[in-house]
Amino acid sequence: MDYDVIIVGAGPGGIFSAYELMQKSPDLRVAVFELGAPLERRKCPIDGKKVKSCIKCKTCSIMSGFGGAGAFSDGKYNITNQFGGTLYEYIGKQQALELMRYVDDINLSHGGAGTKLYSTANTAIKKKCCENDLHLLDAQVRHLGTDINYIVLENLYNALKSQVTFFFRTEIVNVEQLDGGGFSVTTAAEEQYTCTNCIVSVGRSGSKWMERVCGQLGIRTLSNRVDIGVRVELPAVVFSHLTDELYESKIVYRTKQFEDLVRTFCMNPHGVVVNENTNGIVTVNGHSYEDESLHTDNTNFALLVSKHFSEPFRDSNGYGESIARLSNMLGGGVIVQRFGDLIRGRRSNAQRIAESYVVPTLAATPGDLSLVIPKRILDGIIEMIYALDKIAPGTANDDTLLYGVEVKFYNMEVELDTNLETTAKGLYVIGDGSGVTHSLSHASASGVYVARRIAEKLLTKPQ
């Protein structure tokens, strides 16, 4: 075999599995194959001047490369089982939390020391939410910030590069099981490498690839869900009593009209709204910097509604993509609308946005989100904005900006055992690509967990 372990994907899942393998067994021959570029070569061409919006690069520098989808993220590591994935269903709640704390320690020792850990426990905000039929989920949140997150990734790469072989800009197109055990991976340039164990950590951007590979290897996948909604941007002072104390608050609301659950997601105090390109479809996201000189006057967060589909429909991501495509068709990308315009049933235009007291941080196309987002979902979002207005007055102001659409795609859930191993023994699937995790902390923890299982197995194998 060329390697003891091949890791496909250098996102948080892949990085932390490589890191832990080196801690447990530094002599192991480990290779990481990554479709995107090394960290310092990752550059989104949008510069706000020559290139103002997404030009749909073949490999998206925001989603791919060392650090994965998380590299330019806000670096919020949520230590909780209440959201961010269902890793605990496989490895138990206690162990899942321990691994997330372990990941936090590694981040701190690689440049994250001094960053703040927020907690929702026993806060007055929790009570205020309950009084208004809103539910604040429990979590500790380490906020690295986009800048420190980058430094941590740089340091992790420097710690790994002498022990682990990295292949950048190298797409793996196929994974095959070898007769007699082990795996062979084939690159787009038709080179083959063999290994005893293979860890697949291809994230959300690798969801279609994952489905195909599972089909070829006879591994079952389960249909999953998609979250659809908008990104809300408002003056930072409106949410400052929440963000100063909690940084990120995950609040859930059950709508009166349809009893759907709407939730806040990815809160970025003093942050910026950004484009995200998934498989050529432009959606919206957000992040913020730890460095105060890069702070804006706005806070942004998503409001999302989960859609679960039952038989015969299986393509939940396709549904989300179609809605995003509709916004791309009407707006050439992301659409922005003032809340006041949405309520009055009229589109926002350039003049109304220019006169708004909230200055948009993303150059999106003014338009009408009611032509894009299904009524049931949009009604739920509007109800939640009025509910949030009770705990953060000003949320339902006319000038609050809504960007659409924000879509959170989930991968098909891959059938895995409690080792996160597939029915093809020796093939492990971790991180967001497995459908089990949806966050930095859970994806990283799943990487550590699998690395330990493999190291145990290899170290106890009779010679």
Ligand SMILES: Cc1cc2nc3c(=O)[nH]c(=O)nc-3n(C[C@H](O)[C@H](O)[C@H](O)COP(=O)(O)OP(=O)(O)OC[C@H]3O[C@@H](n4cnc5c(N)ncnc54)[C@H](O)[C@@H]3O)c2cc1C
């Ligand atoms: C803008 C943005 C902000 C975010 N902010 C946060 C946040 O603050 N907190 C949080 O918890 N989560 C956040 N997330 C989500 C978080 O980034 C992901 O949950 C996390 O990165 C998942 O890690 P992963 O290793 O499973 O996958 P990824 O990070 O997606 O990494 C997968 C890697 O595999 C590579 N790959 C895919 N297919 C192949 C192939 N065939 N061959 C070789 N390589 C391949 C990809 O190029 C990619 O680099 C954010 C995401 C985005 C896009």
